Amino acid sequence: MAPSAGTRFRTRLNRLAVGGAAALCATILATGTALAAPTVRTADSLPGFRIYPESLTQDPTTGDLFVSGYGDGSVLRVPAGGTQASVFLPSGADGRTHAAGVKADKSGRLWVSGGTDRSVTVYDDTTGVRLARFHIPYTSGGVNDLAFGPDGTAYLTDSFNPAIYRVTPRQLTAAQGTEAPLDTWRDLTGSPADYTQHSGINLNGIVYIDGGALLTANTTTGAVYRIATDTGTVTAIPGISLPNADGLHYRDGKLWVALNRTNTLVRLTVSTAARSVTQDATFSSPELQIPTSVIRSGDRLLVTRSQYDKGGPFGAGTPAPFTIAEVNGF
Template sequence: MSRSIHRRTFLTGTAALAVATVAATTATAPTAVAATAPRISTAFTLPGDRAYPEGIALDARTGDVYVGSYTTGAVYRAAAGHRRAEVFLPAGTDGRTTANGLKADRAGRLWVIDSTAGIDVYDLRDRSLLARFEVPAGDARFVNDLVITADGTAYATDSARPVIYRVTPDEVTRARGGRAPLTTRYDLSGALPPHPSGTYALNGIAADPTGRLLFAVDMTGGGLYRVHTATGAVRQVTLNGGDLVNGDGLELHHRTLWAAHNATNTLTRWELSPDGTTARLRRRLTDPALQIPTTLAHTRQGLLVVRSQFDKGGPMGPGVPRTPFTVARVTGL
């Protein structure tokens, strides 16, 4: 059944965009900054003049990259080493009108979020729909981003409700191509600060290598929250040197956490403490060339960053986007 696209609310930020601003939390000689300054280039292009990409997924088995269209529900694939992506799942596939959060797991499955409905799971080999996990009808929802932990369990945030959903591998198997409810696992309402009604909060989510700890960002309040998957205990991470206002996608590699701040065209790099209770800002990059970054993926060649251009005729404002839409590669951050 056709559904209208739920238009996403973003903070605009109070600071004007600085061109190619790089900041470190420790003093560094000018020559050293110049030598290690981040570089932004184009990794690959996307087809279509209304793609408005949002989510990204890296298939670690093949090196292929998948990107979802927020405005059409299409999913694109950029084969490893290729500079141009192709349509993998056409717009409207299985009734999906938007595709935001994406992840590829070790079992060869692609997880695609439809923010207005739930999560679709596909077999990457034949593109068949393996399962659909739906938010119960009537619930306010904006399913936003997800992460797959080491044991194959998926966790997803909801921006309209302060909750995290969970889907286990056994639930995917039991669904057998059918539908199943998307159930809440953790409620963060007691940890997040109060926000006005209608404000979007939880957004990007990441997990430590063991899968014992989840980290979710409150894009409005600017906080980062740690969830212990075994006990359900939630605590706010102490941020030293900055905040995560406008925080969208997160990427965690060992103890290095990267965040995309959409409305301010910013990427930040943080160092987490061993227990994940504190994070220190190590570097910030602000540059209009990021074109409203929404999500990112870590590779050996640098960060892949989705350039959404949501402010150019998309969900953040009027205008005309620069085409083709692209995914950036950022090195040195």
């Protein structure tokens, strides 16, 4: 029997190089800065035993948090000021059994990437009503994460096909109430970010940088790329290597990156339009419990504790109750 899409996704995750941790340590010691004891505590509790939280976003208007469940495809919501999540979109909604990147835009919409179901679905983030759905132009693949440009255009990564997809505000309006194909904005074949020669998870997290650039990272190789939004030109960022890079978050010239397998957060300084990127500091702790997403909320960092190594895609075992961590001092 052919393996399911979910099984293939987990298999590909497990192909990540086990030597990544050793390589990462060398990189941190060479370029990072030792920090004086940031603190980690539990900020929010997540219901369910098979969620395996993957991505985290905050509605910029209401302050509500949304968390995607890689394990079952559900999306949870934590109301602003709350500490307990409840189910916003149930497991199996729109046929989704895995949920990857989740992002709230400035117009009250929630975008949910379905991983190997090869789609991204847009919802009203108050009512949960589905507004539109987009599918990639490939028979296999994995829509992973997304970022918004200043005009509301969404840019999406595919971890298995060398492409950056795009949904413009006009395309979103045209697709209201329907299903539509995702626009391949940048075919990465032949570019520095072409990963047809690699197995495992490739492009993962993505962010928009003020001034007209995207930054994205390859989980397997650790390479970080700048993509100009006006020309689509792809450039490898020199001197930066982030094996196991997962979620990225950018704010006010700073970039935070979650490195999942090594329980590490990295902070970088990014210039306008990402013309230069320098690594400032790293923080590692087993209390991060395989971080897969990080966001800045006020003056604190919030991190999804995926526990992928406890019965999830990284290994056997039984997870503790799932939570979101708060990291202060980083």
